[in-house]
Amino acid sequence: MGESKATTTKDNNIPLIDLSLLNSPNNSSSADSIASLAAEITEACETWGCFQVINHGVPVEQSRAIESAARQFFDQPKDEKKKVWRYERNPLGYHDSEITMNVRDWKEVFDFTVQNPTLFPASPDPHDLELRELVNQWPQFPPQFREVCEEYAKEIEKLGYQLLELLSLSLGLPRQRLNHFFKDQTSIVRFNHYPPCPNHPGQVLGVGQHTDSGALSILAQDDVGGLQVKRKWDGEWAPVKPNPHAYLVIICDIFQVWSNDKYESVVHRAMVNSEKERISIVFFFYPAHYTMVEPLEELINDRNPPKYRPYNWGKFSAARRRSNFTKNNVGRIQIDHFKL
Numbered sequence: 001m002g003e004s005k006a007t008t009t010k011d012n013n014i015p016l017i018d019l020s021l022l023n024s025p026n027n028s029s030s031a032d033s034i035a036s037l038a039a040e041i042t043e044a045c046e047t048w049g050c051f052q053v054i055n056h057g058v059p060v061e062q063s064r065a066i067e068s069a070a071r072q073f074f075d076q077p078k079d080e081k082k083k084v085w086r087y088e089r090n091p092l093g094y095h096d097s098e099i100t101m102n103v104r105d106w107k108e109v110f111d112f113t114v115q116n117p118t119l120f121p122a123s124p125d126p127h128d129l130e131l132r133e134l135v136n137q138w139p140q141f142p143p144q145f146r147e148v149c150e151e152y153a154k155e156i157e158k159l160g161y162q163l164l165e166l167l168s169l170s171l172g173l174p175r176q177r178l179n180h181f182f183k184d185q186t187s188i189v190r191f192n193h194y195p196p197c198p199n200h201p202g203q204v205l206g207v208g209q210h211t212d213s214g215a216l217s218i219l220a221q222d223d224v225g226g227l228q229v230k231r232k233w234d235g236e237w238a239p240v241k242p243n244p245h246a247y248l249v250i251i252c253d254i255f256q257v258w259s260n261d262k263y264e265s266v267v268h269r270a271m272v273n274s275e276k277e278r279i280s281i282v283f284f285f286y287p288a289h290y291t292m293v294e295p296l297e298e299l300i301n302d303r304n305p306p307k308y309r310p311y312n313w314g315k316f317s318a319a320r321r322r323s324n325f326t327k328n329n330v331g332r333i334q335i336d337h338f339k340l
Ligand SMILES: O=C(O)CCC(=O)C(=O)O
Pocket: 190, 192, 207, 212, 219, 221, 226, 227, 268, 269, 270, 279, 280, 282
């Protein structure tokens, strides 16, 4: 008999975690049941660097409303969308020319922040202490676009905190250990729209392989499919099958640093479809701009010394944004630059 190395999660199925314990009306979650949820998350993060959640508490009407608003917005002529064009001083709104790892992506995007306005460094220069207020740009059409986005942001932020607390427990830390980093959060909700790509579907990527730079990303996608995550144990691409009831939770670079590499951010990409357009909606949970990101002191010791030197989230993120505008991200800043 061949030896079986299969564990519960090391197959082709991204772990599915049920959060009904936290989101049912009369939830009487005991410490034990929360601990077992946290243990599921530990395994998922170590094995995959991502997991799906169901019974996540975000009302279905709100996810439907935001998907429909995104679709109606992108369906407009380019000139209409350009009325909320993002520019370097205020990088929120619409744009269509993102570059991932030096390759132009086949997509258009609309971004808004969860806190409006959001305080952010004016430049990546570490000596420049000037801050700027980033202000959302709301389109006139579809009507209620702004309300739909703001309502959704409140719900997805609640889920973000629930996941943050479970992740903190999953690392053996107090439940609210990480919450303070998000007091003045710089989080963004992003709509990604990938038009059909009839000519070169094999060569063009909707978004090239990358890791997300924040703490976690919470991703919803429509029924077309195309998102893939890289399996950590063999480097193969695994498709994330569309599930209208689930979000994909992605461990991002900040968790990799906080956990001193116990959790690694997951590499992912989106393929284009030759016939169908595709939409995804991502919540990027980002801490306050002044956050110094470094391995958490409780998780390091003589045998496990810090693997990263501290970096400033706002400056890091400003440098990433600058490289999007210069359309040249050769040497784009990565957490590897802070590796000890
Ligand atoms: O559209 C997708 O499924 C992936 C999007 C993504 O990875 C991103 O926006 O960072």
